[in-house]
Amino acid sequence: MTDSSAGGFRAGDPVERNSDESESEASLPADLARRFFDACPVSAIVIDATGEIAHATDRAVATLDLPREELVGRPYDPSEWGLTYDDGTPVPVDEHPVTRVFESGDPVFRFEHWIELPDGSRRWFSSNAAPLFDSDGTVEYVALAFEDVSALKRREKRLTSDHVRFLGFRADESAVPPSLQVEDEPTWIDIDSVVSLPDGTTVQYMGTRDLTASEFVTAVEEVPHYLDARLLSSVDGYNRIEAHSESETVAHVFSALGGRPREIIIASDAVRFRGELPGDVDHRQAGDEIRRFHPEAELVAEELVYSPQLLYDVVADALTDRQLAALDAAYFSGYFDTPRTSTGDELAARFGVTRQTFNQHLRKAERTVFRHLFEKSGAPGD
Numbered sequence: 001m002t003d004s005s006a007g008g009f010r011a012g013d014p015v016e017r018n019s020d021e022s023e024s025e026a027s028l029p030a031d032l033a034r035r036f037f038d039a040c041p042v043s044a045i046v047i048d049a050t051g052e053i054a055h056a057t058d059r060a061v062a063t064l065d066l067p068r069e070e071l072v073g074r075p076y077d078p079s080e081w082g083l084t085y086d087d088g089t090p091v092p093v094d095e096h097p098v099t100r101v102f103e104s105g106d107p108v109f110r111f112e113h114w115i116e117l118p119d120g121s122r123r124w125f126s127s128n129a130a131p132l133f134d135s136d137g138t139v140e141y142v143a144l145a146f147e148d149v150s151a152l153k154r155r156e157k158r159l160t161s162d163h164v165r166f167l168g169f170r171a172d173e174s175a176v177p178p179s180l181q182v183e184d185e186p187t188w189i190d191i192d193s194v195v196s197l198p199d200g201t202t203v204q205y206m207g208t209r210d211l212t213a214s215e216f217v218t219a220v221e222e223v224p225h226y227l228d229a230r231l232l233s234s235v236d237g238y239n240r241i242e243a244h245s246e247s248e249t250v251a252h253v254f255s256a257l258g259g260r261p262r263e264i265i266i267a268s269d270a271v272r273f274r275g276e277l278p279g280d281v282d283h284r285q286a287g288d289e290i291r292r293f294h295p296e297a298e299l300v301a302e303e304l305v306y307s308p309q310l311l312y313d314v315v316a317d318a319l320t321d322r323q324l325a326a327l328d329a330a331y332f333s334g335y336f337d338t339p340r341t342s343t344g345d346e347l348a349a350r351f352g353v354t355r356q357t358f359n360q361h362l363r364k365a366e367r368t369v370f371r372h373l374f375e376k377s378g379a380p381g382d
Contacts, residue, residue: 044145046132047076047098054141063148065117076144082116097129101142105131112149124153154258163279164259167286168272168301169250171294176271180211180219183268187211191261191275192240193332194251195325199352201227202252205332207240216241225249232334232341242333242342244350253289257281272300279304315372323365326351330362 029035037044043060045053056064056071064071076098083091093099097108107130114122126149132141173181180187192205208216213234220229220243229243245252251261254275261275277286283302290297316324329350334341348358 042145043147044143045071045076047142047144049102049140051075051077051098060146063146065119082114082122084114086112086114097127098142098144101129101131102139105133105139107131123148124150163304163306165277165279165281165283166262166274166301166303166305167277167283167299168274169287169290169297170270170272170300171290171297173269173271174294176266178222180222180266181268185210186268187266189264189266191251191263193328194249194255194261195329195332196252196255196321197325197351198322201247202245202249203329203333203350204243204245204249204251205232205240206243207238209238211239213239213241233337240334240341250290250293251275253286256289257285259286273297274301315369318368318372319365323361323368326358326361327365327369 037055037057040057041059042057043063044057045060046055048054053072053074053076056068061068061071066074078091078093078096083096085091091113094103097111100106100108107128109128111127111129113125113127115125116122125146127144127146129142129144131139132143134140187208187210189206189208189210192207195203195205197203206216206220211219213231216239217229217231220226220241225245225247227244227246229241232240232242234240248256250273251264254261254277257277258281259275259277261273263274265272265274273290275286277283283299287297287299319327326347329347330336330342333347335344335347344355344359348355351358
Protein backbone atom coordinates (compact mmCIF):
# COMPACT_ATOMS: atom_id res chain seq x y z
CA MET A 1 0.00 0.00 0.00
CA THR A 2 1.29 3.43 -0.80
CA ASP A 3 2.15 5.48 2.26
CA SER A 4 0.83 8.94 1.32
CA SER A 5 2.63 10.63 4.19
CA ALA A 6 6.07 9.41 3.13
CA GLY A 7 5.67 8.77 -0.58
CA GLY A 8 7.23 5.30 -0.56
CA PHE A 9 6.27 1.63 -0.49
CA ARG A 10 6.36 -0.46 2.67
CA ALA A 11 7.77 -3.95 2.36
CA GLY A 12 5.14 -6.60 2.98
CA ASP A 13 2.12 -4.35 2.44
CA PRO A 14 -0.57 -5.80 0.19
CA VAL A 15 -1.23 -4.20 -3.17
CA GLU A 16 -4.75 -2.76 -3.40
CA ARG A 17 -6.72 -4.04 -6.37
CA ASN A 18 -10.20 -3.55 -7.70
CA SER A 19 -12.48 -6.44 -6.75
CA ASP A 20 -12.99 -7.42 -10.39
CA GLU A 21 -9.27 -7.89 -11.07
CA SER A 22 -8.19 -11.46 -11.58
CA GLU A 23 -6.14 -13.31 -9.00
CA SER A 24 -3.21 -13.57 -11.44
CA GLU A 25 -3.09 -9.77 -11.73
CA ALA A 26 -3.22 -9.33 -7.95
CA SER A 27 -0.27 -11.62 -7.20
CA LEU A 28 3.12 -10.75 -8.69
CA PRO A 29 6.11 -13.12 -9.00
CA ALA A 30 8.28 -13.11 -5.88
CA ASP A 31 11.42 -12.33 -7.86
CA LEU A 32 9.87 -9.57 -10.00
CA ALA A 33 11.62 -6.76 -8.12
CA ARG A 34 15.05 -8.35 -8.65
CA ARG A 35 14.37 -9.06 -12.32
CA PHE A 36 13.10 -5.54 -12.86
CA PHE A 37 16.14 -4.00 -11.16
CA ASP A 38 18.56 -6.12 -13.18
CA ALA A 39 16.87 -5.11 -16.44
CA CYS A 40 16.32 -1.47 -15.47
CA PRO A 41 17.55 0.85 -18.27
CA VAL A 42 18.01 3.71 -15.79
CA SER A 43 21.09 4.48 -13.72
CA ALA A 44 20.00 3.47 -10.23
CA ILE A 45 21.58 2.40 -6.94
CA VAL A 46 20.21 1.32 -3.58
CA ILE A 47 21.81 2.66 -0.39
CA ASP A 48 21.29 0.86 2.92
CA ALA A 49 20.87 2.43 6.37
CA THR A 50 24.63 2.31 6.99
CA GLY A 51 25.20 4.54 3.97
CA GLU A 52 26.70 1.84 1.75
CA ILE A 53 25.68 1.07 -1.81
CA ALA A 54 23.86 -2.26 -1.61
CA HIS A 55 23.05 -2.70 -5.30
CA ALA A 56 23.54 -0.96 -8.65
CA THR A 57 22.07 -1.36 -12.12
CA ASP A 58 24.31 -2.03 -15.10
CA ARG A 59 23.48 1.46 -16.37
CA ALA A 60 24.70 2.96 -13.07
CA VAL A 61 27.98 1.05 -13.31
CA ALA A 62 28.51 2.43 -16.82
CA THR A 63 27.46 5.99 -15.95
CA LEU A 64 29.72 6.19 -12.90
CA ASP A 65 32.56 4.47 -14.79
CA LEU A 66 33.41 2.16 -11.90
CA PRO A 67 33.71 -1.65 -11.78
CA ARG A 68 30.77 -3.19 -9.95
CA GLU A 69 33.05 -4.58 -7.25
CA GLU A 70 34.30 -1.06 -6.49
CA LEU A 71 30.82 0.45 -6.52
CA VAL A 72 28.76 -2.00 -4.47
CA GLY A 73 29.76 -1.77 -0.81
CA ARG A 74 31.22 1.72 -1.26
CA PRO A 75 29.98 4.49 1.08
CA TYR A 76 27.78 7.03 -0.68
CA ASP A 77 29.37 10.10 0.88
CA PRO A 78 28.91 13.28 -1.22
CA SER A 79 32.24 14.63 0.02
CA GLU A 80 34.02 11.63 -1.57
CA TRP A 81 32.25 11.98 -4.91
CA GLY A 82 33.16 15.61 -5.59
CA LEU A 83 29.54 16.76 -5.78
CA THR A 84 29.05 20.49 -6.32
CA TYR A 85 26.29 22.91 -7.18
CA ASP A 86 26.44 24.83 -10.45
CA ASP A 87 28.37 27.67 -8.82
CA GLY A 88 31.10 25.28 -7.65
CA THR A 89 29.97 25.13 -4.01
CA PRO A 90 30.36 21.60 -2.57
CA VAL A 91 27.09 19.84 -1.77
CA PRO A 92 26.96 19.41 2.05
CA VAL A 93 26.17 15.92 3.25
CA ASP A 94 22.96 17.07 4.96
CA GLU A 95 21.67 18.59 1.69
CA HIS A 96 22.17 15.48 -0.42
CA PRO A 97 18.93 13.67 -1.43
CA VAL A 98 20.02 10.39 0.15
CA THR A 99 20.57 12.05 3.53
CA ARG A 100 17.32 13.99 3.27
CA VAL A 101 15.29 10.89 2.42
CA PHE A 102 16.75 8.87 5.31
CA GLU A 103 16.02 11.73 7.71
CA SER A 104 12.53 12.69 6.49
CA GLY A 105 11.15 9.65 4.71
CA ASP A 106 10.05 11.95 1.89
CA PRO A 107 11.20 11.52 -1.71
CA VAL A 108 13.38 14.15 -3.38
CA PHE A 109 12.96 14.81 -7.08
CA ARG A 110 15.04 16.60 -9.74
CA PHE A 111 18.11 17.29 -7.63
CA GLU A 112 20.82 18.55 -10.00
CA HIS A 113 24.55 18.72 -9.33
CA TRP A 114 28.01 18.29 -10.82
CA ILE A 115 29.95 15.12 -10.04
CA GLU A 116 33.59 14.27 -10.67
CA LEU A 117 34.05 10.82 -12.20
CA PRO A 118 37.13 8.59 -11.74
CA ASP A 119 38.67 9.78 -15.01
CA GLY A 120 38.60 13.37 -13.76
CA SER A 121 35.75 14.51 -16.01
CA ARG A 122 32.85 16.48 -14.55
CA ARG A 123 29.27 15.60 -15.42
CA TRP A 124 25.92 17.21 -14.65
CA PHE A 125 23.53 14.72 -13.02
CA SER A 126 19.80 14.89 -12.37
CA SER A 127 18.80 12.64 -9.45
CA ASN A 128 15.61 11.37 -7.86
CA ALA A 129 15.62 9.63 -4.48
CA ALA A 130 12.81 7.67 -2.78
CA PRO A 131 12.55 5.67 0.47
CA LEU A 132 12.04 1.92 0.83
CA PHE A 133 10.39 1.16 4.19
CA ASP A 134 10.53 -1.94 6.33
CA SER A 135 7.40 -3.40 7.95
CA ASP A 136 7.75 -1.00 10.92
CA GLY A 137 7.71 2.09 8.74
CA THR A 138 11.44 2.80 9.10
CA VAL A 139 13.44 3.85 6.04
CA GLU A 140 15.49 0.72 5.38
CA TYR A 141 16.91 1.69 1.98
CA VAL A 142 16.98 4.67 -0.34
CA ALA A 143 16.63 4.13 -4.09
CA LEU A 144 18.54 6.74 -6.08
CA ALA A 145 17.93 7.05 -9.82
CA PHE A 146 20.14 9.43 -11.77
CA GLU A 147 21.09 10.32 -15.33
CA ASP A 148 23.99 12.13 -16.95
CA VAL A 149 22.34 15.20 -18.51
CA SER A 150 25.57 17.07 -19.26
CA ALA A 151 24.63 17.50 -22.93
CA LEU A 152 21.34 19.11 -21.95
CA LYS A 153 23.17 21.35 -19.50
CA ARG A 154 25.55 22.52 -22.19
CA ARG A 155 22.66 23.21 -24.55
CA GLU A 156 20.81 25.09 -21.84
CA LYS A 157 23.82 27.31 -21.24
CA ARG A 158 24.25 27.89 -24.94
CA LEU A 159 20.59 28.86 -25.33
CA THR A 160 20.66 31.25 -22.37
CA SER A 161 24.02 32.83 -23.10
CA ASP A 162 23.74 36.11 -25.00
CA HIS A 163 27.42 36.98 -25.05
CA VAL A 164 30.38 35.78 -27.10
CA ARG A 165 34.00 35.97 -25.99
CA PHE A 166 36.44 36.72 -28.82
CA LEU A 167 39.92 35.38 -28.07
CA GLY A 168 43.32 35.71 -29.68
CA PHE A 169 46.28 33.42 -28.94
CA ARG A 170 49.87 33.95 -30.08
CA ALA A 171 52.50 31.27 -30.76
CA ASP A 172 56.01 31.70 -32.15
CA GLU A 173 57.10 30.99 -35.72
CA SER A 174 57.83 27.32 -34.97
CA ALA A 175 54.09 26.72 -35.33
CA VAL A 176 54.17 27.84 -38.98
CA PRO A 177 54.61 25.32 -41.85
CA PRO A 178 57.79 26.06 -43.87
CA SER A 179 55.96 27.14 -47.00
CA LEU A 180 53.86 29.64 -45.03
CA GLN A 181 56.71 31.46 -43.31
CA VAL A 182 56.60 35.08 -44.47
CA GLU A 183 58.98 38.02 -44.31
CA ASP A 184 56.71 40.97 -45.02
CA GLU A 185 52.90 41.07 -45.12
CA PRO A 186 51.03 38.57 -42.92
CA THR A 187 48.96 35.76 -44.39
CA TRP A 188 45.31 35.56 -43.31
CA ILE A 189 43.46 32.26 -43.40
CA ASP A 190 39.74 32.25 -42.61
CA ILE A 191 38.30 29.20 -40.88
CA ASP A 192 34.68 28.58 -41.83
CA SER A 193 33.92 25.42 -39.92
CA VAL A 194 35.29 22.26 -38.28
CA VAL A 195 33.15 19.14 -38.69
CA SER A 196 33.70 16.00 -36.59
CA LEU A 197 33.32 12.74 -38.52
CA PRO A 198 32.06 9.41 -37.11
CA ASP A 199 35.54 7.83 -37.25
CA GLY A 200 37.02 10.45 -34.90
CA THR A 201 38.70 12.51 -37.63
CA THR A 202 37.67 16.04 -38.58
CA VAL A 203 37.16 18.07 -41.73
CA GLN A 204 38.15 21.72 -41.68
CA TYR A 205 36.93 24.30 -44.22
CA MET A 206 39.27 27.25 -44.80
CA GLY A 207 39.78 30.10 -47.26
CA THR A 208 42.29 32.83 -48.11
CA ARG A 209 43.16 35.55 -50.63
CA ASP A 210 46.82 35.62 -49.64
CA LEU A 211 47.85 32.30 -51.22
CA THR A 212 47.36 30.77 -54.62
CA ALA A 213 45.30 27.59 -54.75
CA SER A 214 48.39 25.36 -55.10
CA GLU A 215 50.27 27.19 -52.34
CA PHE A 216 47.29 26.81 -50.01
CA VAL A 217 46.91 23.07 -50.56
CA THR A 218 50.68 22.50 -50.28
CA ALA A 219 50.94 24.45 -47.02
CA VAL A 220 48.11 22.53 -45.37
CA GLU A 221 49.52 19.17 -46.48
CA GLU A 222 52.83 20.08 -44.79
CA VAL A 223 51.10 20.07 -41.39
CA PRO A 224 51.62 16.54 -39.99
CA HIS A 225 48.13 15.93 -38.61
CA TYR A 226 46.37 16.64 -41.94
CA LEU A 227 45.71 13.55 -44.05
CA ASP A 228 44.81 15.37 -47.24
CA ALA A 229 43.47 18.63 -48.63
CA ARG A 230 41.48 19.47 -51.75
CA LEU A 231 40.56 22.69 -53.45
CA LEU A 232 36.85 23.48 -53.31
CA SER A 233 36.71 26.71 -55.23
CA SER A 234 38.74 29.61 -56.55
CA VAL A 235 36.60 32.70 -57.17
CA ASP A 236 37.93 36.24 -57.70
CA GLY A 237 41.24 35.35 -56.10
CA TYR A 238 39.66 33.78 -52.99
CA ASN A 239 40.57 30.10 -52.57
CA ARG A 240 38.67 27.66 -50.39
CA ILE A 241 39.85 24.19 -49.38
CA GLU A 242 38.67 21.19 -47.43
CA ALA A 243 41.34 19.67 -45.15
CA HIS A 244 40.95 16.23 -43.56
CA SER A 245 42.69 15.85 -40.18
CA GLU A 246 43.37 12.61 -38.34
CA SER A 247 43.52 14.37 -34.96
CA GLU A 248 42.39 17.50 -33.18
CA THR A 249 43.68 20.88 -34.33
CA VAL A 250 43.82 24.31 -32.73
CA ALA A 251 40.66 25.19 -34.65
CA HIS A 252 38.92 22.14 -33.19
CA VAL A 253 39.57 23.45 -29.67
CA PHE A 254 37.08 26.28 -30.17
CA SER A 255 34.46 23.96 -31.68
CA ALA A 256 34.83 21.40 -28.89
CA LEU A 257 34.11 24.11 -26.30
CA GLY A 258 30.92 25.20 -28.04
CA GLY A 259 32.49 28.09 -29.95
CA ARG A 260 33.83 28.74 -33.43
CA PRO A 261 37.33 29.19 -34.84
CA ARG A 262 37.63 32.31 -36.97
CA GLU A 263 41.07 32.84 -38.47
CA ILE A 264 44.80 32.16 -38.46
CA ILE A 265 47.14 35.08 -39.05
CA ILE A 266 50.73 34.21 -39.96
CA ALA A 267 53.37 36.92 -39.52
CA SER A 268 57.16 36.84 -39.82
CA ASP A 269 57.76 36.09 -36.15
CA ALA A 270 54.54 34.57 -34.87
CA VAL A 271 51.18 33.03 -35.67
CA ARG A 272 47.88 34.09 -34.15
CA PHE A 273 44.79 31.95 -33.67
CA ARG A 274 41.49 33.77 -33.30
CA GLY A 275 38.13 32.38 -32.37
CA GLU A 276 35.09 32.80 -30.19
CA LEU A 277 33.62 30.98 -27.21
CA PRO A 278 30.25 31.23 -25.46
CA GLY A 279 30.43 34.01 -22.90
CA ASP A 280 30.01 31.62 -19.98
CA VAL A 281 32.97 29.40 -20.97
CA ASP A 282 36.25 30.07 -19.15
CA HIS A 283 38.86 31.12 -21.72
CA ARG A 284 41.51 29.28 -19.71
CA GLN A 285 40.08 26.00 -20.98
CA ALA A 286 40.89 27.04 -24.55
CA GLY A 287 44.37 28.17 -23.51
CA ASP A 288 45.12 24.86 -21.82
CA GLU A 289 43.98 22.90 -24.89
CA ILE A 290 45.89 25.09 -27.38
CA ARG A 291 49.06 24.69 -25.33
CA ARG A 292 48.86 20.95 -25.96
CA PHE A 293 49.79 21.83 -29.56
CA HIS A 294 51.95 24.89 -28.90
CA PRO A 295 53.26 24.95 -25.29
CA GLU A 296 54.41 28.57 -25.56
CA ALA A 297 51.04 29.91 -26.78
CA GLU A 298 49.70 32.88 -24.82
CA LEU A 299 46.44 34.78 -24.68
CA VAL A 300 46.95 38.22 -26.23
CA ALA A 301 43.39 39.43 -26.89
CA GLU A 302 40.02 39.02 -25.21
CA GLU A 303 36.73 40.81 -25.74
CA LEU A 304 33.26 39.99 -24.42
CA VAL A 305 30.49 41.27 -26.71
CA TYR A 306 26.72 40.94 -26.93
CA SER A 307 25.94 38.61 -29.79
CA PRO A 308 22.63 36.71 -29.63
CA GLN A 309 22.30 33.78 -32.04
CA LEU A 310 18.85 32.56 -31.08
CA LEU A 311 17.85 30.92 -34.36
CA TYR A 312 21.16 29.05 -34.74
CA ASP A 313 21.06 27.84 -31.13
CA VAL A 314 17.45 26.69 -31.35
CA VAL A 315 18.08 24.82 -34.60
CA ALA A 316 21.36 23.29 -33.37
CA ASP A 317 19.55 22.10 -30.25
CA ALA A 318 16.84 20.41 -32.35
CA LEU A 319 19.25 18.57 -34.66
CA THR A 320 21.10 15.39 -33.81
CA ASP A 321 24.91 15.58 -33.88
CA ARG A 322 24.98 13.62 -37.14
CA GLN A 323 22.37 15.86 -38.78
CA LEU A 324 24.19 19.04 -37.74
CA ALA A 325 27.51 17.68 -39.01
CA ALA A 326 25.94 16.71 -42.35
CA LEU A 327 24.36 20.15 -42.77
CA ASP A 328 27.54 21.92 -41.72
CA ALA A 329 29.70 19.92 -44.14
CA ALA A 330 27.24 20.31 -47.01
CA TYR A 331 27.05 24.07 -46.61
CA PHE A 332 30.74 24.82 -46.21
CA SER A 333 31.88 22.29 -48.82
CA GLY A 334 29.81 24.01 -51.50
CA TYR A 335 27.17 21.31 -51.91
CA PHE A 336 24.47 24.00 -52.20
CA ASP A 337 26.49 26.17 -54.60
CA THR A 338 25.81 26.44 -58.34
CA PRO A 339 27.70 24.69 -59.74
CA ARG A 340 28.37 22.36 -56.82
CA THR A 341 31.94 22.16 -55.54
CA SER A 342 31.22 18.94 -53.59
CA THR A 343 28.97 16.07 -54.57
CA GLY A 344 26.80 13.88 -52.40
CA ASP A 345 29.12 10.95 -53.08
CA GLU A 346 32.16 12.92 -51.87
CA LEU A 347 30.42 13.99 -48.67
CA ALA A 348 29.11 10.49 -48.02
CA ALA A 349 32.64 9.14 -48.42
CA ARG A 350 33.91 11.63 -45.83
CA PHE A 351 31.34 10.37 -43.35
CA GLY A 352 31.98 6.72 -44.21
CA VAL A 353 28.32 6.08 -45.14
CA THR A 354 26.35 5.45 -48.30
CA ARG A 355 25.05 8.40 -50.27
CA GLN A 356 21.50 7.35 -49.36
CA THR A 357 22.31 7.47 -45.64
CA PHE A 358 24.03 10.84 -45.94
CA ASN A 359 21.07 12.23 -47.89
CA GLN A 360 18.72 11.04 -45.16
CA HIS A 361 20.69 12.93 -42.51
CA LEU A 362 20.83 16.03 -44.70
CA ARG A 363 17.13 16.01 -45.61
CA LYS A 364 16.07 15.58 -41.99
CA ALA A 365 18.33 18.48 -41.02
CA GLU A 366 16.91 20.66 -43.79
CA ARG A 367 13.35 19.82 -42.78
CA THR A 368 14.06 20.73 -39.15
CA VAL A 369 15.60 24.07 -40.16
CA PHE A 370 12.64 24.93 -42.39
CA ARG A 371 10.16 23.85 -39.72
CA HIS A 372 11.71 26.28 -37.25
CA LEU A 373 11.85 29.01 -39.86
CA PHE A 374 8.33 28.69 -41.25
CA GLU A 375 6.35 27.05 -38.46
CA LYS A 376 7.10 27.06 -34.76
CA SER A 377 10.24 27.08 -32.65
CA GLY A 378 10.84 24.12 -30.40
CA ALA A 379 9.86 21.53 -32.99
CA PRO A 380 11.98 18.45 -32.34
CA GLY A 381 14.29 16.96 -34.93
CA ASP A 382 13.43 13.62 -36.50
